[in-house]
Amino acid sequence: MNIILFGPPGAGKGTQADNLVKDYNLFKISTGDLLREEIKKKTEIGLKIKKPVDKGSLVSDLIITDLLEEVVANKTYFNRMIFDGYPRNLNQVKNLESLVKKYDQKISCILCLKVDLNILIKRILGRKVCSNCGNIFNDFFNPANSNNHKCDSKFLQKRSDDSENIIRSRYVTYEKETLPILNYYADNGLLHQIDGMQEIDQIYGQIRGIIDSLEA
Numbered sequence: 113m114n115i116i117l118f119g120p121p122g123a124g125k126g127t128q129a130d131n132l133v134k135d136y137n138l139f140k141i142s143t144g145d146l147l148r149e150e151i152k153k154k155t156e157i158g159l160k161i162k163k164p165v166d167k168g169s170l171v172s173d174l175i176i177t178d179l180l181e182e183v184v185a186n187k188t189y190f191n192r193m194i195f196d197g198y199p200r201n202l203n204q205v206k207n208l209e210s211l212v213k214k215y216d217q218k219i220s221c222i223l224c225l226k227v228d229l230n231i232l233i234k235r236i237l238g239r240k241v242c243s244n245c246g247n248i249f250n251d252f253f254n255p256a257n258s259n260n261h262k263c264d265s266k267f268l269q270k271r272s273d274d275s276e277n278i279i280r281s282r283y284v285t286y287e288k289e290t291l292p293i294l295n296y297y298a299d300n301g302l303l304h305q306i307d308g309m310q311e312i313d314q315i316y317g318q319i320r321g322i323i324d325s326l327e328a
């Protein structure tokens with residue numbers, strides 16, 4: 113089974129991907145990781161992309177498709193991939209489709225975590241971690257108080273330097289990029305929308321339900 117995971121930044125995709133990797137023996141394929149790996153290993157591609165990646169520029173679809181082909185062609189990953197952060201546009205959707213087809217595989221489902229922008233903002237901006245005991249709190253959803261936290265309040269530190277504007281603009285970009293892709297997969301009957309505002313365990317329960325129904 114090959115899965116594509118979508119969700120705005122801060123939606124908890126990473127946590128859910130880790131759960132899936134562990135329970136279903138899958139491999140998380142992130143194009144960002146693939147690019148960093150090439151740079152680290154100083155491969156021919158790595159040397160070519162180092163500058164643009166350092167500057168935060170986009171790497172061409174051609175290079176990414178080449179890197180992905182190595183992964184998709186690798187027997188270890190056969191039908192055991194979770195794509196995170198890819199595809200980002202319809203061109204990449206087509207590239208991925210022809211790649212998996214070429215190696216006799218298919219995309220089994222698209223999981224999309226939906227979280228309202230206002231909730232995301234509160235999740236990210238409200239998050240605080242205690243540098244003394246390591247517990248994580250949230251000013252909006254789970255504030256530290258004398259019952260749940262014994263350390264001095266000076267240890268509580270904000271987790272993120274993001275401003276509300278940055279979160280908003282990332283969200284808008286995500287929606288704009290993702291909508292045509294989601295529409296495409298909805299037409300193919302592969303799209304599953306998941307309420308990402310539930311508890312983490314509930315979200316994962318729903319994901320398991322979807323995957324188990326595909327396997328059955």
Ligand SMILES: [Zn+2]
Nearest residue numbers: 242244245263
């Ligand atoms: Zn503490």
